[in-house]
Amino acid sequence: MGDQENLQLIQQESFLNYCFKRNDQDVKDWxxxxxxxxxxxxxxxxxxQMLLLMGDGSRTRTISADFADLQNRINHSARGLKVIRSSAWLKWSIAASILVLFSVGILFYIAQNAKTANPKLADVAPGGNKATLILANGKKIDLSGAGNGAIANETGIKVIKTAEGKIIYDLSNTTAAANGQYNTIETPMGGQYQVxxxxxxxxxxxxxxxxxYPTHFxxxxxxVELTGEGYFEVAHQKNMPFKVASAGQTVEVLGTHFNIMAYHNEPVVKTTLLQGSVRIxxxxxxxxxKPGxxxxxxxxxxxxxxxxxxxDVVAWKNGYFKFNESLEGIMTKISRWYGVEVVYETKTDPNLTYSGKISRGxxxxxxxxxxxxxxxxxxxxDGHKVYVTK
Known part of the structure; x- marks a missing residue:
């Protein structure tokens, strides 16, 4: 079956009706x-999911890595697919249909149809590199508003902010008075930062x-002491173990990569090891x-x-959400990243699991x-409140 015939089928909206739930019979057949x-x-x-994302009317949306991966996998498997004959209109393969979307310029058609199926929501921009640095003397520095370069100098320890959204400690002129001094970095809801x-x-x-954390070990x-969530890549020092105190536990390492999730409003504290070894x-x-x-x-x-x-564990650090959990679990993560309050006007099913992957940007x-x-x-x-309804 050629591309032209596939295109005609797509224009009949059978698959799009299934995707956007516009026709009960099409949904049932699929x-x-x-x-x-x-x-x-x-x-x-x-x-x-990709069709839905194009449904906001954007004609120049960048195709995500997920979409590229999907296309690649289907390109490799299309030859082995069989023609579907379970109904009068269902005479085409998923692979052929998806490939047509790329090959015949149908993306604009889909976006235009999706507009009517998904009324535009009010919007909230994603979070970003936002944090407050509290120095040993109590002074607070808003890292979002501070310029790049040296932002503080404590007993010879220079604190440097970079354009990439991180702060670095330069010890080249450290004095003995630096011992015992602590800094604290705090991210708000909708913030993230690297130190x-x-x-x-x-x-x-x-x-x-x-x-x-100490400005000088x-x-x-x-x-160091952690609240919330942090991902650590610990510099190896054989005779000086690294310890993270969080929510009543202590994680001890020599040099390793691990993630700790210890939010006060989460029922479980999770420590995940990617590399090396840790003792809790x-x-x-x-x-x-052990790793994994x-x-x-x-x-x-x-x-x-x-x-x-x-x-899934390090998705947040790498710039995306990866969900495989209940609606309330997802909304908790969304609340933190977008700085919104979630209000439930209806009960949710805790046994219903949602899965997906999308950029935090x-x-x-x-x-x-x-x-x-x-x-x-x-x-x-409504503003910075998200209401969950039926």
Whole structure:
């Protein structure tokens, strides 16, 4: 079947009706086919999400890495696909249909049709590099408004802000008085920041988080205090272990990469090891982690899992959301990053799981449209409040 005939089928809106839920029979037919071909559900779901994102009317939207990956995988598998014959109109393969979208310039047609299917939401811009640095003398520096370059000098320790959204500690002129001085960096809701500590350790802070740390490490350990979420790449120092105190636990390492999620409004504190080794201590209880493991702590009880999606854990650090959880879990993350309050006007199903991946650089409406499309829920935005409705 040629591209021209495929294009005619797309213009009949059978697949688009399924994607945008505009025709019950089309939706039923596609769902029946997907039930018979579960191996194709992922491609279809990803395509639906991409079509939905184009539904905001943008004619110049950049195709994401996900879309490129989807196209690549389908290009490699298209030859092995069979023609679908489960109904009168369902005579075309998913691969052919998707390839037509790229090859015949149909993206504008889809975007125009999607406008009517998805009324435009009010919007909130994404978070960014925002933080406050609190010096040892109590002085507060708004890093969002501070210029690049040296922003402080404490007992010979120079604090430098870079254009990339991070601060670096220069110890070249350190004096003995630097010992025992602490700085704190705090990110607000809708903020993130990177700090390079005096020992070379790199820390990325997620939204609504803080890190308290010495401006110069001395003695027999390097100890910092974390609230919220942080990703650590610890500089190796054999005789000076690095310790992170967070939410009643202490994580001890020599040199490694790990993530700690310890928000006060989350029921579980999660420590995930990507590289190296760590020891988690709660009082006299100690737990060792190996790379690829995650420790989940509730109260004084720790459980260790080997079944961990590492991409999911560090998605926030790498600039995107990766969801595989309940609506409330997703909305908690959205609330932090976009600095919004979530108001539930209806009960949500805790057993319903939403999955997806999208850049944290998009406005909030792009995320909410995807969720609306994939579940029996709607949203209303009023200022910095998001209302969840049926």
């Amino acid at each position: 769902e029946e086919w997907l039930a018979q071909n579960p191996d194709r559900r992922q491609e279809v779901d990803q395509l639906r 390079n500590l005096a020992d070379g350790t790199k820390v990325w802070l997620n939204a609504a988080s803080s890190l308290r 001395s003695g027999n350990e390097r100890k 201590s709660i009082g006299k209880q100690h737990t060792l982690l 493991q995650q420790a989940a702590r509730i109260g004084s009880k720790i459980s260790v899992s080997d079944d961990v999606d590492m991409e 998009r406005n909030i409406s792009a995320i909410l449209k995807i969720i609306e499309f994939n579940g029996d829920v709607h949203f209303r935005i």
